[in-house]
Amino acid sequence: MPVVHLTDDVGGHVAAGVRAMGPWLLGVAPFGMVIGISAAQADLPTLAGWLTGPLVFAGSAQVATIQLLDEGASPVVVVVAALAINLRLVLYSATMAPHWHGASRRFQALAGYLLIDPTLAVGVDGYEGATRPTHGHARYLGAGAALWVTWLAAIAVGATAGASLPAGRHLEMVIPLFLIGELVPRLDDRTVRRAAAAAAALALASQGFPLHLGALVAIVGGLAVALANEPSQEVSP
Amino acid sequence: MTPWLVVLAVGAGSYLFRISMLVVAARRGVPPLAARIARHAVPVSFAVIATGGLVGQLGATAADLAPLGAAVLAVAAVRRTGSPNAALVVGMPALWALTAVLP
Numbered sequence: 386m387p388v389v390h391l392t393d394d395v396g397g398h399v400a401a402g403v404r405a406m407g408p409w410l411l412g413v414a415p416f417g418m419v420i421g422i423s424a425a426q427a428d429l430p431t432l433a434g435w436l437t438g439p440l441v442f443a444g445s446a447q448v449a450t451i452q453l454l455d456e457g458a459s460p461v462v463v464v465v466a467a468l469a470i471n472l473r474l475v476l477y478s479a480t481m482a483p484h485w486h487g488a489s490r491r492f493q494a495l496a497g498y499l500l501i502d503p504t505l506a507v508g509v510d511g512y513e514g515a516t517r518p519t520h521g522h523a524r525y526l527g528a529g530a531a532l533w534v535t536w537l538a539a540i541a542v543g544a545t546a547g548a549s550l551p552a553g554r555h556l557e558m559v560i561p562l563f564l565i566g567e568l569v570p571r572l573d574d575r576t577v578r579r580a581a582a583a584a585a586a587l588a589l590a591s592q593g594f595p596l597h598l599g600a601l602v603a604i605v606g607g608l609a610v611a612l613a614n615e616p617s618q619e620v621s622p
Numbered sequence: 623m624t625p626w627l628v629v630l631a632v633g634a635g636s637y638l639f640r641i642s643m644l645v646v647a648a649r650r651g652v653p654p655l656a657a658r659i660a661r662h663a664v665p666v667s668f669a670v671i672a673t674g675g676l677v678g679q680l681g682a683t684a685a686d687l688a689p690l691g692a693a694v695l696a697v698a699a700v701r702r703t704g705s706p707n708a709a710l711v712v713g714m715p716a717l718w719a720l721t722a723v724l725p
Contacts, residue, residue: 472659475642600670
């Protein structure tokens with residue numbers, strides 16, 4: 386089990402992680418505020434919406450959870466939809482596993498909790514440049530801590546602002562518009578375009594399903610279309 | 623199940639995903655089907671949730687069509703600028719303007 390010695394200048398590597406996370410924070414802070422505003426406006430306890438921050442710690446899945454709970458979707462639908470979005474974390478876990486192999490269980494537990502797109506990017510970069518694994522660990526934790534604090538603070542600020550905004554601002558459209566913004570650039574890919582179109586059509590067709598089970602049907606149908614339309618892999622000689 | 627339990631379940635499942643491969647990947651690697659689904663799950667889920675959220679706000683009057691108009695303008699803005707942020711920057715003011723103008 387690697388031991389981090391004070392002589393390794395742990396503080397310096399932690400600070401390097403915080404600095405490396407800086408540009409990401411500029412992008413995620415507004416996103417966190419949007420989630421906070423949505424949580425305050427949604428038909429669920431604002432604290433429950435804010436708790437998606439520390440418990441889920443993944444913006445897209447938090448958006449799905451808040452939006453579907455607000456629509457009155459079945460709990461099973463909400464959980465399946467959010468976890469489908471977070472399935473990519475399995476791939477991230479596989480990416481970091483070699484770097485964390487042999488580290489203490491406590492470190493693995495904490496590092497795993499902080500694993501998300503920005504920490505993956507900063508973490509992989511840090512481990513590739515580190516002369517010792519412990520330096521990479523310290524850098525990763527510094528980056529993760531900076532992201533965690535900023536994310537939760539941004540959601541809290543958004544929730545506070547959202548609760549004080551007057552009615553009639555149509556803030557219920559914030560999440561659909563946010564999702565449109567995230568989706569449209571991905572439609573350049575033919576497979577994604579077909580899958581998204583099929584999923585949206587199924588979502589429309591299944592509007593009357595009880596407990597919003599139509600959302601589950603649409604997600605499964607969209608994924609099936611995506612898998613059926615993936616470009617075939619060419620085998621190199 | 624209350625919203626609290628739903629949030630807890632999503633958080634617990636997400637955490638299991640995060641640590642899953644620390645145990646499994648070293649021996650077996652990522653299951654190929656999981657890797658393929660993970661590539662497509664985000665856009666598919668976003669399309670479904672955005673559609674549901676949008677349709678839920680449409681109604682019978684002309685003013686009720688304002689969310690649809692705002693969504694169309696948001697798509698055009700993202701297409702034109704290439705920035706996801708354009709959807710909110712253009713869509714929300716468009717929604718307010720259309721709601722005020724449409725009868």
